[in-house]
Amino acid sequence: MAAMKRIYLDNAATTPMDPEVLKAMLPFLRDAFGNPSSIHSFGQETRAFVEEARDKISTLIGARSEEIVFTGGGTEADNFAIKGAAFANEGKGDHIITTSIEHHAVMESCKFLESRGFRITYLPVGIDGLVDPQDVKKAITDETILISVMHANNEVGTIEPLAEIGKIAREEGIYFHTDAVQTVGHIPVNVDELGIDLLAMSAHKLCGPKGVGALYIRKGTKLIPFIHGGEQERRRRAGTENVPAIVGFGKAAEIAQREMDSVAKHLIRLRGKLLQGMMERIEHIHLNGHPTQRLPNNVNVSIEFVEGESMLLNLDLEGIAASTGSACSSSSLEPSYVLLAMGFPQELAHGSLRFSMGRETTEEDIDRVLEVLPRIIAKLRAMSPMLKSIR
Numbered sequence: 001m002a003a004m005k006r007i008y009l010d011n012a013a014t015t016p017m018d019p020e021v022l023k024a025m026l027p028f029l030r031d032a033f034g035n036p037s038s039i040h041s042f043g044q045e046t047r048a049f050v051e052e053a054r055d056k057i058s059t060l061i062g063a064r065s066e067e068i069v070f071t072g073g074g075t076e077a078d079n080f081a082i083k084g085a086a087f088a089n090e091g092k093g094d095h096i097i098t099t100s101i102e103h104h105a106v107m108e109s110c111k112f113l114e115s116r117g118f119r120i121t122y123l124p125v126g127i128d129g130l131v132d133p134q135d136v137k138k139a140i141t142d143e144t145i146l147i148s149v150m151h152a153n154n155e156v157g158t159i160e161p162l163a164e165i166g167k168i169a170r171e172e173g174i175y176f177h178t179d180a181v182q183t184v185g186h187i188p189v190n191v192d193e194l195g196i197d198l199l200a201m202s203a204h205k206l207c208g209p210k211g212v213g214a215l216y217i218r219k220g221t222k223l224i225p226f227i228h229g230g231e232q233e234r235r236r237r238a239g240t241e242n243v244p245a246i247v248g249f250g251k252a253a254e255i256a257q258r259e260m261d262s263v264a265k266h267l268i269r270l271r272g273k274l275l276q277g278m279m280e281r282i283e284h285i286h287l288n289g290h291p292t293q294r295l296p297n298n299v300n301v302s303i304e305f306v307e308g309e310s311m312l313l314n315l316d317l318e319g320i321a322a323s324t325g326s327a328c329s330s331s332s333l334e335p336s337y338v339l340l341a342m343g344f345p346q347e348l349a350h351g352s353l354r355f356s357m358g359r360e361t362t363e364e365d366i367d368r369v370l371e372v373l374p375r376i377i378a379k380l381r382a383m384s385p386m387l388k389s390i391r
């Protein structure tokens with residue numbers, strides 16, 4: 001029997017590394033080992049490549065090279081931005097505005113600050129996952145020092161109206177942070193057009209290596225360093241740079257810039273095919289998130305009378321990898337807090353399924369999902385006490 005082709009539709013959790021990225025990284029895992037802070041030629045050699053990567057990443061988001069600080073991933077960049085801005089601006093106020101659908105990296109940073117005396121407003125979102133910029137405006141007080149709204153939600157894919165929120169933040173003179181981990185390299189991101197002061201990104205979501213990310217810090221933004229030690233990263237993030245990972249991140253940014261338009265077109269076509277195919281073949285199914293203002297690669301649906309986890313396990317047996325929401329929530333059986341915040345009842349929040357496609361996803365992959373999933377759902381529904389009770 002031929003081996004079953006595995007289909008990876010969980011690119012929002014992480015992406016496979018691009019072979020070009022690996023190739024760019026390899027010399028720095030072997031011969032080019034110098035410490036970028038060293039004065040000698042070994043150090044200068046790696047320094048040049050770190051700075052080249054910084055240039056590529058800054059170009060991708062319309063920033064200046066010196067405004068990029070490398071971090072150990074998206075989570076660290078979010079922590080750095082939020083705690084760094086809060087503690088540096090304590091004298092001005094103690095109030096932060098964020099949303100109820102942020103990634104844990106933002107949410108838990110805010111909760112930590114709450115335990116240290118800061119006040120946090122968690123804005124509600126609409127049924128489509130959108131934050132209303134007017135709600136942001138209304139929540140601002142004289143004490144507000146930071147607004148943090150994610151660019152696109154990792155579970156439902158909704159893209160938030162950042163330009164409008166950025167304008168409000170600018171008018172009020174309040175720092176604006178965004179978690180752009182799901183958008184950088186996937187859709188156009190320009191820090192000036194969006195009015196952003198702080199932006200978190202992560203390499204492994206755009207076919208780069210794991211454990212490396214960056215924080216964009218607009219020139220002049222008051223922020224305390226997150227990690228104290230040596231003078232690396234202009235004293236904003238101490239520690240010897242992870243050179244191979246940074247070089248890989250730079251290469252991933254270069255590729256993303258080059259291929260973004262064509263990949264997005266491909267993904268939007270597949271997204272339409274998958275969604276339409278599921279709607280035609282499966283009853284009691286709903287698209288979650290905004291119908292059009294959403295990530296090109298994200299299809300998140302709620303399927304009534306079946307549990308997300310059961311669908312995932314059955315899909316996995318067929319070689320198809322998807323998710324019920326975020327990777328972090330997959331080990332718990334709690335319903336998605338994002339869907340609950342969007343106003344979904346518990347049952348629908350439990351029956352959600354997220355497909356997040358990637359550059360390598362093909363039409364055939366989608367055909368296979370459309371062949372397999374209706375069968376799985378029919379099987380699960382036949383066993384479902386939830387469905388029997390309404391029959």
Ligand code: PLP
Binds near residue numbers: 073075150182202
């Ligand atoms: N923010 C969002 C929206 C994410 O999707 C993720 C990834 O899980 C993160 C932050 C965390 O990034 P990292 O895995 O690089 O720490």
